[in-house]
Amino acid sequence: MDANEQKLKVLSMLQEGTITQSEALELLELIGAELNAQQVKQPKPTEPVEADERRPRREREPIKLSIPESPIDFMGGSHQVFSATADVDADVIRMLKLVGKNSKISLRTHQQGTIQIEGRYKPIRNGDPKIRFEEQNGSYALNYNSHAVSYMGLDVSVPENLIKRLHVENSNAEISLTGVASTELNVTTKNARLRLQGIQSDVIVASTKNGNIDVNEVAATKIELGTTNAEIDVRNVKANYAELFTTNASVMSDCNQIITTKVRTKNANIWLDITNLAIQLEDCQYVIDGQTTNGNIDVLLPYKEELPYKINANTKRGRIRTKGSELLVIASDKGYLDGKTVDYKLSGTKLDLALQTTNADINVNK
Incomplete structure (x- = not known):
């Protein structure tokens, strides 16, 4: 039985309750000492070794x-x-x-x-x-x-290594993550807040109930945030795709670089500020899809650069306003607008707006 198998057996005995924790630590130390003694006794190799084998490897502590x-x-x-x-x-x-x-x-x-x-x-x-x-x-x-x-x-403190899969789960209490790099991040709790700060991950899935979600300085390919009866606040996020879902509370998206943004809530406002969007030079189709009820939808467009857009907006017992842009109106009625800016077809980089609410206004301002 080699050293690794011996260590696994000790851990198994500890888990089964056969030995105490202090006894387990003593056994692991003995195994490590025997392994070091064996390595000292082994003769040095006479044959050439590869570069990776010549590099000393740090012996990990148990x-x-x-x-x-x-x-x-x-x-x-x-x-x-x-x-x-x-x-x-x-x-x-x-x-x-x-x-x-x-x-x-x-x-x-x-x-x-x-x-x-x-x-x-x-x-x-x-x-x-x-x-x-x-x-x-x-x-x-x-x-x-x-x-x-x-x-x-x-x-918990972790080294600045890449974590392929990071799963953090809680209940009735907050989760706060700072400065983590991962391939897949899954965070979930309930009746409490989620905080993500300085995170890099290909995929981020974060969910709670009855608790706010605060996200700041995050880079991801895909990000999904979901809660109920609480706010979602997303700032300084770079992503290809983002889902922001809640109910009975507002959603705020500010200073983000997101290509496709999908927002859902009920009985609350949606605020989407892309005034500082760094518009990509190559062709890029930005999309904002926002739906709520009994709350306003406000979209603030970039003011430094032109971003041609088309809009399909619906509301009941509310008004639709577009300021600062000359629109070609395809169809309009009370509470309905289908139109696009005059330069929409000529541009490879553009924005599609699909906005819907009830008993409230839709405002698109430049």
Whole structure:
């Protein structure tokens, strides 16, 4: 049995409860010591080796998990803490999965080569949380017995490596992510706010209920944001496609570089400010598709450069206003407008507006 198999067996025994955490750490240290001793005894190779083999590889430390011992809590009122550290020796982390419960999750990057977790939890009737931080083939996951705790909160620091799949899940508490680079990011909670700051990812899916979503300085190919009864505020986002869905609350999009924007809400306003849009020189079809009820839709067009557009707008018991642009009207009626600017057909870069509301106005201003 090689060293890796021995380590996996120790972790399995720890998970099954056969050995304690301190015993597991001692066994892992012994395995590491034996491995180092074997490497010292091995003769140096006499045959030429490839360049990658000549490069020294840093020996990774085993995952360290520290859960301080505390007196038995018969009243169930104590606050417990723990920490976990994983040495990362790779440019890419295949997956990181974090799940909390009723307490905030905060994740940010640091310049160290480790994943560090500082956790807090409250046990239920002396229940054993069975906290485990495990790694397999570059995939890391924090696991615990959710039925044994009333809450689990996490403060996490990760290296500035690419995380292929980042999954962060919570309930009834906020999630805050800062400075993360990933291929696929999935963030979900309920009854609480989501904050994404300085994120780079091919795909971002973030959802909550009854909590605001705040996104700032994010770059993505595709971004999907969804909540209910709470606002969505998106600023300084660069994306090919963005979905912004909520109900009974406003949606604000400001200073963004988004090619296709799809917005849905009810009983609230939509505000889309593209005055600072950096219009691409090559042909590009921008699209804004906005729908609401009982709320105004306001679109502010670029003022430094011309962006020809066409508009199809509908409202009931409201007005449609277009200011600063000369339109060729194809069809119009009370609460309906189908038209385009005079230079729409001549331009390769243009904007399509599809806007719909009820009992409110639609305003497109330059």
